[in-house]
Amino acid sequence: MAQKKYPSFNTPKGAAVWPNLNAPDTKFKPEGEYTCKLAFDPNLPEVQKMIEHFEKVRDELFKHEIANADTPVKKKALEKYQVAPVFTEELDKEGEETGRILINFKMKASGTTKQGKAWTRKPGIFDSKGVEIKNPPTIGGGSILRVNCEFNAGPVPSAKTFYLSPKLVGVKLLELVTFGAKTAKDMGFDEDESEGGYVADNSAPATFGGEDDADESANEGGNGGSGDF
Template identity: 35%
Template sequence: MATAKRPQLKKAISPVGTASFPKLNAPDTKFKANGEYSTKLFFDPEQIEAAIEQIEAEKAAAFEAEKAQLEADVKAAAPKDKVKLQAKLRAMKMGDNSPYGEVYDNETGEPTGQMFMKFSSNARVIREGKPDLILKPDFFSASGKEIKVPPEIWGGSKLAIAYSLQPYNTPAAGFGMKLRLDAVQIHELSNGAKKGAAGYGFGQSEEGYEAPEDDGDGSPFAGSGDEASAGTPGKNDDF
């Protein structure tokens, strides 16, 4: 039985969006031992209408192509292989997972009116009989100049992502489409500085406790200058 040639992946570039929990400077190994680079970008809905149409069209076309290939494999298969292939064909289904969706407010659970797209790529690919393949995204400035040593990229940064539409099919998740992260263009950096009261959602009250004026005494960081005042992101900061 001949092996079908894998079609070349379609490539695209996202509009400029706002990064949410980017893991771009180093791979995240919390859920994948081999590491994964990833980020979500937030957009106004009209910004990604064309991208969503392309994703759904490519997903449907890839599903039909794989189904047709399986049907051809069933017909050509030896009797001992036919039952297994028929079961695989019957199990083919469209998955519910999507690389885009609505953004919901963390506090109220209500839609914010924005949409997200999620991009990810493997940091390490294990190859049998060959050295592991180490991967990382390329980085570019807003003018298109390659960045050899990228700066720290925090949530709130304005980015565009070059990505490949990569179909997948698993028994658990069904058939879906992954947006494989290939390269990052940095349009505006957020430095991840410490949030003020409004950033945490606190309002203002004219009554109650008020902190005394800070005269610089009593702090373990007093006299450290700009180095101390720069701030370190807390564990709940978006990065």
């Protein structure tokens, strides 16, 4: 059964949560999957408008699924299904709600056509000006993005529920956070007001010691990369 088509949709900006945009995740799916879960503030008007649109698409696709059921028995069964929410509540490490909502976008990374031809794909990644990034940086959690998505939907008989599944097409990178990058604020380092504190001079050229230091390191067998931090 052909599914009703909708134009692709651009989300408001959201914060990425455990994104897999640079390489597909193959842990659970051998064909690989790109994912981009975004966290949003549900109180923002543009986010509320997005939710309303997603719910409208979900409900229309559900009605289309029922109306085009193959048999009267299947139609009757579908009429008893419930629809799944289009977002989930974000929880912190203690299981408490953070006040943000999450929407997960996915893209299958590879597959085979009905004619037996293999194919691969990846999401488009664009900068804040809309220019495609040919060699994108590693996009980590906390990066601020907008997602372009298409809509898939379908019933899950085991749950007797109809789900909307936003399909990842591309992302617009507005603010980059790389994996493992943390600010002083993230680590709880406030300004130390004690006298004699070290203040960095980032305008000064870096120095790594003179020839004596290099000779000493060589005599001790150091290679600058094998020691523990």
